Amino acid sequence: MSGHVLLIEDEPNIIEAIGFILSRDGWRVDTHSNGVDAVDVVRAKAPDVVILDVMLPGRSGYDILRDLRNDPVTQTLPILMLTARGQSKDREMAERAGVSRFMTKPFSNAEVLDAVRALKAS
Amino acid sequence: MPRDTLTGSRIRERRISRGMKQADLARKAGISASYLNLIEHNRRRIGGKLLMGIADILGVDATLLTEGAGAALIATLREAALDMPAIPAEQDRVDEFAGRFPGWAQLLADTHTRVAMLERSVETLTDRMTHDPQLAASLHEMLSTVTAIRSAASILAEPGEIEPEWQARFHRNIFEDSGRLTEASRGLVAYLETEGEAASETGTPQEELDHVLEGAGHHVAALETADGDVAAVGDEIGGGLSAAARSLLADWLTRYAADARALPQDDMARAVAELGADSALLAQRFEMDPARIMRRLAALPPDVLSEPVGLAICDASGVLTYRKPLPDFPMPRFGAACPLWPLYRALSRPFVLMSAAVRPLVQVGRDTTVLRSETWAAPRGSLAVNRDPLFEAHMIVRPEKRGRETDEAQEVGVACRICPREACEGRREPSILSGGT
Numbered sequence: 328m329s330g331h332v333l334l335i336e337d338e339p340n341i342i343e344a345i346g347f348i349l350s351r352d353g354w355r356v357d358t359h360s361n362g363v364d365a366v367d368v369v370r371a372k373a374p375d376v377v378i379l380d381v382m383l384p385g386r387s388g389y390d391i392l393r394d395l396r397n398d399p400v401t402q403t404l405p406i407l408m409l410t411a412r413g414q415s416k417d418r419e420m421a422e423r424a425g426v427s428r429f430m431t432k433p434f435s436n437a438e439v440l441d442a443v444r445a446l447k448a449s
Numbered sequence: 450m451p452r453d454t455l456t457g458s459r460i461r462e463r464r465i466s467r468g469m470k471q472a473d474l475a476r477k478a479g480i481s482a483s484y485l486n487l488i489e490h491n492r493r494r495i496g497g498k499l500l501m502g503i504a505d506i507l508g509v510d511a512t513l514l515t516e517g518a519g520a521a522l523i524a525t526l527r528e529a530a531l532d533m534p535a536i537p538a539e540q541d542r543v544d545e546f547a548g549r550f551p552g553w554a555q556l557l558a559d560t561h562t563r564v565a566m567l568e569r570s571v572e573t574l575t576d577r578m579t580h581d582p583q584l585a586a587s588l589h590e591m592l593s594t595v596t597a598i599r600s601a602a603s604i605l606a607e608p609g610e611i612e613p614e615w616q617a618r619f620h621r622n623i624f625e626d627s628g629r630l631t632e633a634s635r636g637l638v639a640y641l642e643t644e645g646e647a648a649s650e651t652g653t654p655q656e657e658l659d660h661v662l663e664g665a666g667h668h669v670a671a672l673e674t675a676d677g678d679v680a681a682v683g684d685e686i687g688g689g690l691s692a693a694a695r696s697l698l699a700d701w702l703t704r705y706a707a708d709a710r711a712l713p714q715d716d717m718a719r720a721v722a723e724l725g726a727d728s729a730l731l732a733q734r735f736e737m738d739p740a741r742i743m744r745r746l747a748a749l750p751p752d753v754l755s756e757p758v759g760l761a762i763c764d765a766s767g768v769l770t771y772r773k774p775l776p777d778f779p780m781p782r783f784g785a786a787c788p789l790w791p792l793y794r795a796l797s798r799p800f801v802l803m804s805a806a807v808r809p810l811v812q813v814g815r816d817t818t819v820l821r822s823e824t825w826a827a828p829r830g831s832l833a834v835n836r837d838p839l840f841e842a843h844m845i846v847r848p849e850k851r852g853r854e855t856d857e858a859q860e861v862g863v864a865c866r867i868c869p870r871e872a873c874e875g876r877r878e879p880s881i882l883s884g885g886t
Contacts, residue, residue: 338593340622344600347615382589411592433596436603 329353330375330447335365335391336409337383345378348436349443362386366394369401376446378439381410381417389424396425405446409434456500459514459544461489463507466541477506513548522547522558529561566691587637594630598623656782657694658701659772661686667773668750672706673714679706701771705748712737712745718753721746726758726847728823729802739802739825743843747773759846761792764829765839777818778809778846779863787862788875792844795824799840806849806858810870819849819858 332349336342337360346356359368362383369377369391377395381388388408395401408421411432421429427449428442464474475485478499487493495503496515504511523543530538539546547554601619604611611619664686671682679702687698712735724730726746732739747760759775767785774780786792791805803824823845828838849858862868865877 338597340597340626341593341600343618343622344597344604347604347619348600411589411596432592433599436600 329355331355331357331372332376332378332443333369333372333374334358334378335362335368335383335388336360336378336380338380344436345439348440352440352444354443360384362388362391365391366398369395369404370398375405376443377404377406378443379406379408381408381421389420392421392424392426405449407439407442407446455491456495456515457487457489457491457493460495460503460507462544463509463514464489467507469507474503474506478503509545510548513545516548522554525558525561526554529557532561587633591630591633591637594626594633598626598630601626654691654693654697655770657690658697659782661690661694661698662701662771662773666750668748669702669705670750672702673709675710677706677709679703704744708741708744708748711741714745714749714753717745717749721749721753721755725850726754726756726845728825728845729804732802738827739823740827740841740843743823743825743845746845756848761786761790761844761846763792763796763842765796765841767793767796770841775820775846777848778807778820781864784864784866785877786864787868788877789859789861789873790844791822791824791859791861792842795826795842795844796840799826799828801825807846808858808860810860810862810868820846821849822846 329352332354334342334345334349334356336345336358339360342358342360346358349356357372357374359365360383363385365379365383365386379388379391383391388410392406392408395404395406402425405427406425407428407430408426409430409432410417410421418429427446430438430442460474464471471485471489472482475482478485479502480499484493488495500511500514504514507514526543526547527540530536530540530543601622605616605619605623669677669682669686671677671685672679679699683695683699683702687695690698716735717731720731720734724734728739728742728746731737731742731746735742743760744762746754746758749758751757757775758773759778759780760771760773761769761780762771763769763786767788769780769786772780780786791803791807795801795803805822805824807820807822809818809820824842826840826842829841830839832838860870862870862873865875866880868876868880870876871880
């Protein structure tokens with residue numbers, strides 16, 4: 328399976344590692360590190376799957392997710408959210424905002440790969 | 450301004466609260482409005498028959514006008530009423546309430562103040578636990594770095610060829626991230642240690658007491674003399690404590706003074722120099738309650754002891770009521786301690802002075818020192834007919850003598866939450882540490 332993934336994450340070494348495993352699996356990977364214009368970048372790139380970190384410089388991943396869900400074009404876009412906060416209230420907040428899948432750090436490469444594949448298939 | 454010079458102000462306040470014009474009150478009291486004006490602005494003294502008459506017209510006790518209630522008390526009562534707007538308290542009669550029922554008014558005001566303090570403590574503790582930005586940021590950074598290391602390490606560890614350029618890049622990333630992780634860990638430890646130092650500001654009374662005793666080094670020189678004044682020492686070292694913590698401190702100081710009178714420091718120091726910090730030998734030498742011997746050992750200044758001594762005391766429920774930890778034998782600041790501590794075994798063997806080697810499990814893979822523990826449990830308080838005594842247990846811990854270290858030492862933890870021992874029948878809750886023995 329292959330497709331187009333947009334990885335929105337501000338940690339360069341996580342970007343490099345996830346970018347590597349996805350690319351090796353045949354995915355085309357674009358990356359972005361800023362929360363402020365992340366919504367515009369998603370619209371412009373039109374990926375198959377978005378991987379979105381919660382804590383981004385400039386804007387929270389939750390706010391970005393809400394904006395994307397309010398836009399008819401990106402309303403059903405598969406979005407995998409990454410966060411270091413694994414409390415149930417964080418998960419609930421993400422689910423209320425319309426996340427497709429929620430994953431807490433530290434995660435394994437295989438988990439990310441499986442999640443992206445599953446989201447694309449859905 | 451002295452209180453009795455405010456009588457005029459109180460008359461004015463009372464008159465206005467009743468919606469009465471100055472001229473009307475003056476007329477009813479049989480004086481001119483201008484004279485009442487001077488009285489109300491405290492420029493003429495008032496007393497005797499005129500005061501009684503005005504008090505009668507205003508429907509208040511004359512003493513309420515002359516003495517009033519403390520301004521602080523009135524302000525606190527008003528604050529209490531404003532905090533609960535759903536209850537229609539007669540705010541216009543607060544002065545009267547405080548004047549007629551000063552005891553109840555003070556009780557209400559103190560209760561309101563206490564509630565406010567407790568609310569602040571709850572807020573602070575909740576905030577610290579759930580919204581501490583420093584803690585959240587540190588943990589987030591650590592988890593992100595761990596994620597990066599794990600991802601890069603997995604890529605390198607997986608079977609299959611990786612181009613040398615990528616291989617070098619991931620090696621470099623792991624090296625950089627491990628450095629970041631080290632810095633983040635150090636920062637977090639420094640932050641938590643600072644938080645621990647400030648814990649007395651918002652902690653429980655027991656934590657406040659622990660903080661004071663720690664600051665005093667568990668030794669009170671002023672109570673080592675026969676004429677030591679417990680109340681004066683309490684005022685000196687207990688400033689800023691909550692009322693509940695001051696009460697705990699007073700109990701502790703009273704016991705300390707009694708111990709010091711029964712077993713003066715000089716006698717204790719000479720015996721320790723001869724026999725060592727051995728509770729059994731010292732108890733035999735002085736023919737004294739081992740619990741008192743243990744408390745006196747813990748109270749000796751460091752220059753008297755050749756080796757450090759720790760002490761834990763618990764009540765019959767197992768709650769630690771006193772803790773003097775050692776670097777090699779930490780004691781939990783919050784919650785319950787390890788149920789394997791000989792301290793708790795002592796509760797089931799009262800009046801038996803027991804000695805056991807213990808090996809504290811602090812961290813996986815870290816060698817720990819073997820310590821010698823001595824325990825003693827006995828009733829606390831006076832005996833009464835047909836009433837079961839309440840037991841209290843003491844446990845002294847000190848470094849094991851050289852050559853006596855043994856593999857038979859009982860492994861004990863600090864508390865379940867931070868204990869690496871997995872197969873343990875005493876475990877109450879999962880540990881946050883992974884791995885174990």
